Amino acid sequence: MIPHINDSKEEFVDSEVFYPYEKLNNIKWYDRILLNQPLKITIVFIILGIAVPLLLYHFYFFTALNIPPSDGFSIGSCLIPRETRLACGVGQMPEEECHHQCCYDRNLHMCFHRIPSRFSYIIDQPWSDDIVLHPRIATVPFSNQNSIPQVRLSIDEESATHLAITFYNSRNTSFPSKRLSDKEYSYEVGTPEINIAVNASQGTIFNTAGGPLIASDNIWEIAFKLTNETMYGLGEIPLKKNTTKIIYSNDGDMSSIPLIFAKINTSFHGLLIDVNEPTEILVHPGGQIVVRSITNYGLKFHLFVGPEPKGIMEDVMKIIGHHKQLEYWMLGIHNFENAFANTPQWNLSLVNDNQLYLFKHNTYGNDFAKAFAKKDNSTPIWSSSLWMNGGFAINRQNIDASWTNLHRELIAAALGGISGHWLWSSPICGDTENFNHTTQSNLCVKWYLAATYFPMIKIHSRKYMRYPTAFNGTHRSIIIEALNRRLGLLPYFYTTLQEGPLLRPMFYQFPLSEALHDIDTQFSVGDSLLVVPNLTPFQSHVHMWLPPGTWYELWSGLKLEANEGDPITMMTAEADFLTFIKGGSILIYQKEAQSTAESTQFLTPFSVIIALECTTDNETSVCQASGKQFITKNMSLVFVANDTNMTITADGKDFDPICDIGSGFWAYDIQFINIYGMDEEMNNYDNYRQLNTFVDLCHLETDEEIVVNLLS
Known part of the structure; x- marks a missing residue:
């Protein structure tokens, strides 16, 4: 506005004038914040530093209420990243079915354990074998069954490199245990909430780490960690996380010893799960091993220090034994017109010796073998679905013919051998009715080439003929040549099997060569040979990762020129099964x-x-x-x-x-x-x-x- 002169005759009074700066005296507190730029920035940082993490915890972790327990022990936290949560009970369930001592994620509808879990056993004095453990929680998160009120822990120092850990129902039995003065491990049993940690030269090789220990008349569960690095076994090289395996003697089980090789740097230690009842093994995404068993007896684990895979296998074989009377003719070709019968399906209502049949199911194969030996006064060479017994040849069965299964059978034979089953057999081209002679002849040819290096070679011809002369032309010629080559290599196989397994994974044969540990597409045959199979249809080349030392192609003498761990690409053909000598x-x-x-x-x-x-x-x-x-x-x-x-x-x-x-x-x-x-x-x-x-x-x-x- 343009200034003007006041025409009023009255005298101008200064106090009646309202100056703009006087409005500052009436500014509200929130206006001061909005007008103050440094203060606004400070408040934004406070919100980002405090409010946002709280919101992330709410939506990412989303915990149940942390109500302090009445027993005075640890509260346990529900603030656990989703990838490391252990399912409490069956896991996925409505919130009202989740045990009140568990946590619950409303977004994922998941019931999970606290860390440390409240489902544990407690002792009020230093642990010893005769101390009784009592459950912290009176019920378990499986249909709120009652916890077994008295459990014992036995730790048996079997040898300088072998430790046995057994949780068992003290109402049924008791176990005396050995103590050694000279051993390559040490262990601690934490109190009052029980926790077990075993240490060796390579570090901590077993740790229950505050995980659950659940015991009831129908189901037992325990969680532990073996390593933060890679594991091998249970049919996989390497053993993948978020994998579930079932120990159960029937269609689809592992048909092998549940042995896990765990790696810390270049050292290895092993864990053997010694249970007779149907058991589930979960390799959790967070690296924990969760073992659940339908048992009323307990859980037993054998821990082996290593530090090389060979030492682990030797310790395992002291437990399970192995077939020491290998006859030369057993390495020949065996054609069965009828496959061995499967073990019968388990049935909850079937009573056997006043027990539910499922508790006896996994012992069927061994019971059959013992009965046969008693009647015939001889030891059977093969028996179906054996459990934890290296005294017989494994009868691998119920295998569909597929390229994927051919690869799996090579891995299974290699892992089975280093787990103690040196006399391993796998049905060539499978043994089920899932077989097409017209479209799968090339697959059968490759399977015969692979079987050249199996300890036992077995052909099942129950409905579909899979023996060599059932094929025609070039296929028949390749198969017969492969079998003849196997007969020629039997002196080497026979010698190798006196002292160790035949087919071996890379991590077992070359434990110091880390570049080879996770490779499952090439295998050692004894100490001197290496095979690199082509395992897909019409494959024209293979990739080989060179092990330590000098290597030659077995039949031509061609020397491979590369450094240890380097990949080498080699041409191959339908009739090839590349083999190298060290x-x-x-x-x-x-x-x-x-x-x-x-x-x-x-x-x-x-x-x-x-x-x-x-x-x-x-x-x-x-x-x-x-x-x-x-x-x-x-x-x-x-x-x-x-x-x-x-x-x-x-x-x-x-x-x-x-x-x-x-x-x-x-x-x-x-x-x-x-x-x-x-x-x-x-x-x-x-x-x-x-x-x-x-x-x-x-x-x-x-x-x-x-x-x-x-x-x-």
Whole structure:
């Protein structure tokens, strides 16, 4: 407004004038905040730092009420990230069915345990084997059944590397336990809410970590952690998280020992779940192992320190035993017109010895084998659905013919072997009616090639004929050639199976080579061979990750040039099953197969492949290789070679099997020797030197050694 002169005659009074700055005296507090820029920024940060996290907790964790318990023990928190929550009871359920001592997520409709869980057992004094544990909560979150009022914990120091942990109903029995002064582990039992932690040189190898321990007359549950890293077993390499496995002797079960190999850095430890009743094993996304069993007895676990997978397997086999009377003919081909019968379906209403039948179901295979042995006064070689018993050959059954199952069977055979079942069999092309002879012939061919390296080779022809002569043309030729090649490799297989499993995963054979641990597409065969199968239709190449050492293609002598852990791409064909031999090995085999394993063993001369491992020392090349051929438990042949000579000696004096005309059952001579890794100018074939000779092994009856000149 334009200023103007006041025309009033009255005197201008200054106090009557209302100045704008006087309005500041009447500004409200919220106006001051809105007008103050630094204060606004401060308030925004306070909201972001406090209110937003509270909202995230509300919507992401969404807890039940944390009402302090009346027993005076830990409250437990429901503020648990969703990926680490353990289901309380069956998990997914309406809120009104969730046990009042659990937490509940209204968004996911999930009932879950607090951390630490309120479902635990407590003791009011330092733990010992004879102390009785009492449940903290009188009921369990499975239909609010009553908790078993008296439970005991037994910790048995079985050996320096083997610890047994047993939770059991103290009303039924009691377990004395051993204590050792010299052991490679230590353990602590926390009180008053029980918690078990086992430590070894590699770190903590078992920890219940405040998880639930639930015991009732119908179901037991426990949760624990073995490692924050990778695990292997239960049919998978590696064992995937969010996976559920069922231990149950019937269609679809694991048909193997429930053994888990857990890794910490490059060290391994193992856990064997020793239960007889139907049991569920959950590998939780958070890394916990949750074991639930339909049992009224309890839960038992064997913990093995390792630190190598081989040591774990050896400890397991001390528990389960294994078949020590391997007969050579067992490695041949077995064709069954009818598959072994499945174990009967379990039934809650079927009573057996005053128990529900489901509590006895998993022992069916062993009970059958014992009854057969008692009646026939002999030990059966195969029995169906054996449980925790290495004394028989596993009868793998109910396998559909598919490319996926072929891969699974290779993994299962490898894991089964290192779990203690060295005599593992898998039905070639499956054994169910899910088989199409027209469309799955290529699959069957590949399955026969893979079965070349199985400990036991078994063909089921119950309804659909899957034996070799049921195929035509090229398919039949490839299958017969694969089976003949297997017969030729049986001397090596027979020797390997005296001391260890045949088919082996990479993490077992090369525990120090971390780049190979998770690979499930290549397998060791004993210590000297490696197979890299093509496991998809019309596959034209395979990827191989090179293990430590020098490697040659088994039949051509081609040397692989790469560093440890490097991927190598190799061409393959429908009839190929790429096989490699490790430098430093001597392989004894029989080149020309006869009609059976036993006739090949007796009539076909030995052949030898020497794969040299050469190193340079002070600019001098040193090459060496060694191997062994098991003849009987009283004698083996020992082979040692360099790039000029091979020396053969006998470990033992039982020469009758190879030299006695009337009772001998082994070949007595060597006629072909191939040498891999020599200087190129020494080769008389593309990648190797071949020597046609005659070596009479019976000279060892009178001579201490036989020396063969490899340059003659």
